[in-house]
Amino acid sequence: MSSSSSSSSLLSPYGWDADWEDAFAPYAAEGLVPGRVVRVDRGLCDLVTPEGLVRADTEFVVPRDPMKVVCTGDWAAVDPEGHDPRYVRTLLPRRTAFLRSTSSKRSEAQVLAANVDHALIAVSLGLDLDLGRVERFIALAWGSGAQPVLVLTKADLVPDPATLGHLVADAEESAPGVQVLAVSAETGEGLDVLGAVLAGGTSVLLGQSGAGKSTLANALRGQDGTSAQAVQATRDRDGKGRHTTTTRDLLPMPGERGGGVLIDTPGLRGVGLWDAEEGLGQAFSEIEALAGECRFHDCAHETEPGCAVLAAIEDGSLPERRLDSYRKLLRENQRLAARTDARLRSEQKQLFKQRSALGRHMMERKRGGGRHSGW
């Protein structure tokens, strides 16, 4: 059908792919229009659709379950042109979601962004590397279902290549299974490699204030400085029914860099109170693997005989700092879990499992297609 092929070409810069198209097929048959949520307001949201940027009412998709509330990055089925107001009719099942528990006493969950492939964790090389903080971000990223990428920013501040090499090596040791990139928005170093990581998927930026996220986002988008990164979304073509707005929450990357989508919402940037139970095991996967070799399966790696973790520390293959950090984050997480509602945790577990399955699927597709993403 011509409408579906035009949807594909207009929405592909926003991450639309064959799998979304399949998931959307029943709604296309009902005459609904696909769109990606770029911004959510009270009761309304903006979506990019093949008909341009549209504003739609979210009344039908605001359930009692806060986990299902529309958020930036969601794919949705919207009323076609001619409906005033338009309604979002349904959300397509999410591939991944960044969740956090709100700090209220009831500790409800909140979805910050959906369908994120890569979590870019920005850490400034202008400060001493705080590996514990890095590990915490990485655990949170894994827990969301996204693939973390550690981006060491402001590499121009470390002019000595040997020193830079050591810093990257330290970071890699704290981030098994995670690509580590040194970049500079100032000199452009590493931006092409990062652009290639972003290409074809949806990424979010995480990191402390001052880590250089806005500067990096602008550099990736081919803009200078830290000026407002608002972008004019798809233009209204006939001036009727649609509106033009500025969005800064979901930004398509320029095609020259390979495309991709960057979600940069303020609430997502810092380390919030997420439950990272699932992500922690992955962030410390080498310790988990060693623990599997301990003589006792409930080994606490303290004084037990036949403990593979202690043996690895003894022979220098596992830095003691890693075990300390793992314990600290586990304790912190347990305290938090006691305050987080069980619903959030089970939802997170489910997303985590889904993501593992999806990751395998994607890897197979990539291998099958002969593409490699520069990992």
Ligand SMILES: Nc1nc2c(ncn2[C@@H]2O[C@H](COP(=O)(O)OP(=O)(O)OP(=O)(O)O)[C@@H](O)[C@H]2O)c(=O)[nH]1
């Ligand atoms: N030397 C150097 N400085 C940089 C680089 N990137 C960013 N900076 C500086 O670092 C400071 C913070 O950068 P921002 O991009 O505002 O940091 P941010 O992470 O977006 O901060 P928040 O918006 O508070 O979360 C600014 O003064 C930038 O000029 C870089 O590649 N090299």
Ligand SMILES: [Zn+2]
């Ligand atoms: Zn042990």
